[in-house]
Amino acid sequence: MRCIGIDVGGTNTDAVLIDDGKVVQGVKVATTADVTSGVATAIEALHLSANLAAGIDALMIGTTHFINAVVQRRHLTKVAVIRIALPATSSLPPFTDWPAGLAELANGGVWQIEGGHDYDGRRFATLDIAAARQIAREIRNRALKYVVVNALFSPLDPSDEKAVAAILREEIPDVSVTCAHLLGGIGLLERENAAILNASLIALAEETITAFEHAKSKVGLNAPLFVTQNDGTVAEASRAAAYPVFSFASGATNSMRGAAYLSGLKEAVVVDVGGTTADFGHLRNGFPREANAVVHIGGVRTLFRMPDLVSIGLGGGSHVDLDAGTIGPLSVGYRLSKEALVFGGNTVTATDIGVAAGLIDLGDRKRVAHITADEVSGILRRCKEMLEENVDRMKTSAEDVTLIAVGGGAFLVPEELQGVGRVVRVQHGGCANAVGAAIAQVSGEVDQVFQGLTRDETVASARKLADTRAVEAGAEPASLALVEAEDTPIAYLPGNAMRVRVKVVGDIRSTRIEKTAKEKVACQSVS
């Protein structure tokens, strides 16, 4: 396998080439406003020979575009929302508790109809099909293209969402429907919010992914394009374009996956110390642990598959106050190379402390000679406390953990920390995010209620379904491995009802190998 991984961040775009599991090369270029040229520049910076370029199996890109669009309130499309829950929930209609400016950008109209289910799987109200059809025509007349459908208890029974989505597709030929049950779990408002954000970003996602494709052809690559996801896997470009919210946290996730890969560890806490923030996450079985709690995005409460992350204002560019003995949360950010003392600037930064302490060798050391040893050790002690506190927040039990330190500011992480068994540093740790993208696998997931089967049969059929989905998503069948399995009996439903969650991951199927094999067959048949 030969893959290029690219992580498009707010400031830098990192790119790596991985061949046969080894990092061949890593580069860092400035992120540009124009998506196509930024990605193309990063790939060109790898200086691939024509031969190498022809042998690339996959291009994986992680991007912060979609979450930034929400935070910056740009490039959002108006969405029509159909909630199927009447006669309940109507006093809190879609867009309740949204920041006013954001709601204005995304709200294309809301409709509520009867239908949905109860917690025990029984029908709550009969689905009002006639109303759904009427609304579909109204949406068509208003020329809205992006529609969210959200039904009461749809994570337990999605049939009403599916039925209304089918009606929408009949009535509006080019409609794009986001079904809320595919995005979130129990929590009607939070699931709906995630679905609305998703639908309002699809146009941007399609445009961005087209730009990635252009970049690919601009540099002469013809490998398939994948986009990295919140859970540390990748999705084929077309699927990623339909579910942009699943790319929201891919930057931090990529770092964690890269850290896992470069260290060979599957259970550890990861800290990625960048220029402005330190992000903490917890690896479970090599993947980031899920948050399983409400996550606010751009001021909107959501509940969907996001990694459990803690971010604090501590990085290489953090402001240092020598008198108060404090560090962060303000940072000089990308102006580090101008404003830090060692680079001739006037701001005392964490990087200056690192140079004064002899932890790194950057810029002009003489410019930090006036900082006393006491001041240096005071700041480093504060830094250690901040790291210890947040490592501890990520832990789920009192035992010591292994800590993998990555990112450009990893020099701030000392060798010994309370609650940490050992600190692991890795080669190429500075571009762990791009490595995480390059090594990402594809997944297949199942989360549904099964009835009328024994427990073993249920688990087996869920596994089979997850395998099929992974292969459809581009996985090599022989490489599939189970990473998550959970079954919860539902006592109040008949027929051994069980809710089963299964997730498998596998390596990306190499199209290059397939192609060569096909070519060989073709040659043989001619001769």
Place this chain on the structure above:
Amino acid sequence: MRQLSPEDIEALSVGAWILGTGGGGSPYHALLNLRRFYNDGVRINLIDPDELDDDDAVAVVSIMGAPLVFQERLVDSRLIARAVSAMEEHLGRKFRAVMPVEIGGGNGMQSLLAAVHLKIPVIDADAMGRAYPEAQMTSFAVGNLAPYPLTSIDPRGNEAIVGKTSSWKWMERVSRKLCTEFGSIVATCKAPRTGAEVKKWAIPRTTSKAINLGRAVVEANRQHADPIAAILKAESGKLLFSGKVVEVERRTTEGFLRGRTVIEGLGENHGSQIRVDFQNEWIVVWRDGQAVVSTPDLICVLDSESGEAIGTETIRYGQRTTVIALPAAPVFLSPRGLDHVGPRAFGYDIDFKSVFCS
């Protein structure tokens, strides 16, 4: 009588969650409903129990059900109002005012939602002074007042009236069955009370208390002051312990969320541990094998930084928490009161000793 301001409503949601002592359900959806009304210019009046005439009729309301279901069905203000109107139809008379059965959690705000639709005031009182899981755990039950009738309402037009039961425990059993059948969430109007009964048996001024608590937290956070110190000062509370959660154990049995959490000391409490047991709400605090606080004293587990309450459903490893106690309503401190809500009512064979008596 006083009019509640928009700030009062926000403060009430924070304070009611603290008085929920870990349970009572989140006030979030009720708050969202109220914000909509307040944005439309609606205002709610709060009256002191002393302002009631002896023969005034008072509605006592609450939402019953499972928190998981609340997250899907949300809160619709019309439902609780309908529970009250159904009771008015049953009794053939109008209510003068409405009050919550429990001030703790989301139910501490349901009476306000009913008041908006019925255009009557809310009484500054409840029957628990906190949150408790069952119908017989109220000051009205301690006072041996009639447990019936009760209306139980779902949004599909299903309405039931429990005309008579022989005890509060029977009311709990029958109304719980109805609730489950209606989808594990119903709006209820409990046994109506007279003004005289409210004045004698209700726990007075608990809505004001919740607003005060909430305001102390909001104000302290705004000034970057210590919100916990502000809470203790506002309601003469007692600081028990400060530390981080190192263990959480939960199980659902007989419809209750039971379990315990272990908190390891930080700062002044460094080197020691406490265990807090819960049954929907925080019930007993143990230290070195001794029960140091127990119900009916209010045990509140708060976020050490923000001062906001932490629920028994959501507490998790690593959280920085401060545990405080607030005084129980005097009505629960009598032997009869303790029969209803003392440690033995929750299966703990220990004698109640208030932390506020030493």
